[in-house]
Amino acid sequence: MQSLFKHRLFWPFLTLVLLLAVDATFNPGFWSLQWRDGHLYGSIIDILNRAAPLALVALGMTLVIATRGIDISVGATIAIAAAVAALMIGGDLVIKDGVAQRVAHNPMWLAILVSLGAATLCGLWNGLLVARVGMQPIIATLILMVAGRGIAQLMTDGQIITVYYEPFFFIGNGFLLGLPFAVYIAVAVWLVLHLLMTRTALGLFIQSIGINPAASRMAGLPERLITVCVYAFCGLAAGVAGLVISSNVKSADANNAGLLMELDAILAVTLGGTLLTGGRFSLAGSVLGALIIQTLTSTIYSIGVPPEINMVVKAAVVFVVMLLQSAEFRAAVRGWIVRPSAGGAR
Amino acid sequence: MKTNKLRLDSRFLPLVGTIAVFLLTFGYGSFAYRGFFSAQVFLNLLIDNGFLLILGVGMSFVILSGGIDLSVGSVIALTTMISAALIEHRHWSVWQTIPLVLLVGTVFGAFMGWLIQRFRLQPFIVTLAGMFLARGLCYLISIDSIAITDPAYVVISEARYALWEGAQVSVGAMLAVAMLVIGIWLAHATEFGRTVYAIGGSEASALLMGLPVKRTMVLVYTLSGFCSALAGVVFTFYMLSGYGLHAVGSELDAIAAVVIGGTLLSGGVGYVFGTLFGVLILGSVQTLIAFDGSLSSWWTRIVIGALLFVFCLLQRAFENKR
Numbered sequence A: 001m002q003s004l005f006k007h008r009l010f011w012p013f014l015t016l017v018l019l020l021a022v023d024a025t026f027n028p029g030f031w032s033l034q035w036r037d038g039h040l041y042g043s044i045i046d047i048l049n050r051a052a053p054l055a056l057v058a059l060g061m062t063l064v065i066a067t068r069g070i071d072i073s074v075g076a077t078i079a080i081a082a083a084v085a086a087l088m089i090g091g092d093l094v095i096k097d098g099v100a101q102r103v104a105h106n107p108m109w110l111a112i113l114v115s116l117g118a119a120t121l122c123g124l125w126n127g128l129l130v131a132r133v134g135m136q137p138i139i140a141t142l143i144l145m146v147a148g149r150g151i152a153q154l155m156t157d158g159q160i161i162t163v164y165y166e167p168f169f170f171i172g173n174g175f176l177l178g179l180p181f182a183v184y185i186a187v188a189v190w191l192v193l194h195l196l197m198t199r200t201a202l203g204l205f206i207q208s209i210g211i212n213p214a215a216s217r218m219a220g221l222p223e224r225l226i227t228v229c230v231y232a233f234c235g236l237a238a239g240v241a242g243l244v245i246s247s248n249v250k251s252a253d254a255n256n257a258g259l260l261m262e263l264d265a266i267l268a269v270t271l272g273g274t275l276l277t278g279g280r281f282s283l284a285g286s287v288l289g290a291l292i293i294q295t296l297t298s299t300i301y302s303i304g305v306p307p308e309i310n311m312v313v314k315a316a317v318v319f320v321v322m323l324l325q326s327a328e329f330r331a332a333v334r335g336w337i338v339r340p341s342a343g344g345a346r
Numbered sequence B: 001m002k003t004n005k006l007r008l009d010s011r012f013l014p015l016v017g018t019i020a021v022f023l024l025t026f027g028y029g030s031f032a033y034r035g036f037f038s039a040q041v042f043l044n045l046l047i048d049n050g051f052l053l054i055l056g057v058g059m060s061f062v063i064l065s066g067g068i069d070l071s072v073g074s075v076i077a078l079t080t081m082i083s084a085a086l087i088e089h090r091h092w093s094v095w096q097t098i099p100l101v102l103l104v105g106t107v108f109g110a111f112m113g114w115l116i117q118r119f120r121l122q123p124f125i126v127t128l129a130g131m132f133l134a135r136g137l138c139y140l141i142s143i144d145s146i147a148i149t150d151p152a153y154v155v156i157s158e159a160r161y162a163l164w165e166g167a168q169v170s171v172g173a174m175l176a177v178a179m180l181v182i183g184i185w186l187a188h189a190t191e192f193g194r195t196v197y198a199i200g201g202s203e204a205s206a207l208l209m210g211l212p213v214k215r216t217m218v219l220v221y222t223l224s225g226f227c228s229a230l231a232g233v234v235f236t237f238y239m240l241s242g243y244g245l246h247a248v249g250s251e252l253d254a255i256a257a258v259v260i261g262g263t264l265l266s267g268g269v270g271y272v273f274g275t276l277f278g279v280l281i282l283g284s285v286q287t288l289i290a291f292d293g294s295l296s297s298w299w300t301r302i303v304i305g306a307l308l309f310v311f312c313l314l315q316r317a318f319e320n321k322r
Helices: A004-005 A010-026 A043-064 A074-089 A108-133 A136-156 A166-173 A181-199 A202-211 A213-218 A224-248 A261-271 A283-303 A307-325 A328-343 B010-032 B041-063 B072-089 B093-116 B125-143 B151-158 B171-189 B191-201 B203-210 B215-237 B250-260 B271-290 B298-321
Strands: A034-038 A039-041 A092-096 A099-105 A161-162 A251-253 B162-165 B165-172
Touching: A004 A010, A004 B191, A010 A283, A034 B191, A034 B215, A039 B010, A043 A074, A043 A181, A043 A202, A043 A224, A043 A283, A074 A108, A074 A136, A074 A161, A074 A224, A074 A251, A074 A261, A074 B093, A099 B162, A108 A166, A108 A224, A108 B298, A136 B298, A166 A224, A166 A251, A166 A261, A181 A202, A202 A251, A202 B093, A213 A224, A213 A251, A224 A251, A261 A283, A261 B125, A283 A307, A283 B125, A307 A328, A307 B125, B010 B162, B010 B271, B041 B072, B041 B162, B041 B165, B041 B191, B041 B215, B041 B250, B041 B271, B072 B093, B072 B125, B072 B250, B093 B125, B093 B151, B093 B215, B125 B298, B151 B215, B171 B191, B171 B215, B191 B203, B191 B215, B250 B271, B250 B298, B271 B298
Parallel strands: none
Antiparallel strands: A034 A039, A092 A099, A161 A251, B162 B165
């Protein structure tokens, strides 16, 4: 029992369970699942589907934060990846044998590859600025955050690019064995990362860089190479999320795709118990964090308060979580609780 | 601290670089476009970017102390929203509204500063939460934009004071210049300013020197909160409306202006005066793109990103040389 409380994922997990309980109270049909046209339908499935892009971004962000960094350009990277994919696929109306068909500009695999390549390049750029040039991570990624959306707008000429190509919609809307395809992507990325971090020494290396970069370098770790790779991966993860999002809404909006996603992702990582000061990290925690944020949104909808309140609630959650993470705050609280009783005993 | 040497002090190099870039940008515009080289075009930079200059002054102190404030843009939105709601729905006068919104911004900043100082929290994450909170509060007041039609506000908003023939400034621009002067005085002639530089240089040393580190840390964010609210007042005059989506992303513009102005992000090095030129550079880039007419608005973002990149590289070069 004691070890259960001490487990790092205990508090995030408890938060999620409580939120789900609140949902279930306000919305009796919350847990019901329906089987329709070979797909599962229900609120839970909806939350999983919508949380998938955020979970993907949060996974990349976890590794960056673990190395003491931060990446605030993921929103812009999402916009770029979405713009590349939408522009390359497009979809022209072609009449073939008397049947109207939509045909992609380029093969879909090529479009996806180029789009993910562009996103990885964005991450690589951040990584080089941080590890090679030695800029502070927040400023290095601020550059891409400011310029990235401009680049995405430049590519789409400021327009929302609509995609008319059926197979592309599968990524964000399709179902596989009854579950949304996007969920499989998120789980696959998490599984690969989890194996990489626990079965190889990479996880340990990343932790050690976060705890003390200089000492890690002295100990012979390829500190810079790992840092660059971590940022590049964060870009790649944001690119995958960008594909899922653009496929889900069947278009790419350079202005609004992934807007404020960097903040949600950082919030998800913090909620999952990873400290912003680097070092120890938890991939499963970040996925839980993403689920908490999505559940919170659906809770707010189901209680019936205006969705705009969401931001105030999120702010309150961040304040509480960061206070709980602060050693000074815990000491202060202990002081407030202990002092009066000690005074009474005297 | 006498600098009567003929040779330029190396501390002023980044500042000189910034001023040179501004002169180049403005000079290029004057050559390339007719009507660009005029006092009014220059003063329009201040009129259009007055709020950004005020934000930049507050942000300079935060960055000099080694912190960051991401909440400034949303405090502007909150200020416009509270002002518009009080004036249009409750029929308050200008003189009741402005002190109240300034107080709200100041208290908001002081609260974040207290959290950062008392509980050793990261400025980045505290002000991020403050950003969410302030924008969320806007939507609690109203989801839609509220137009301000109060005669007194419209008069102040449209007032132009002629400096000389054909050169006018607005109330907002004058407030911005006044705040800049106060900022320079605070930074270089008061104990508060000296302490901010000391904390930015090394917090531990500042503590050992017996400087009031705790109080100053809270005051820095309080000042930034006040500046954001004042910028919000200027922005309200400029837009004549309150809206939850006003000034989205202006925290990044403010940070960019401070960095381009030659202030090191690691804290302790820089001048509030440089921020003026950071703001002027951002403003002239926008004006250049507007004058050209064939370039789309997103080029502004790309150019600002590129400028940020160049200045950060230069900063690194300076740091390495030292």
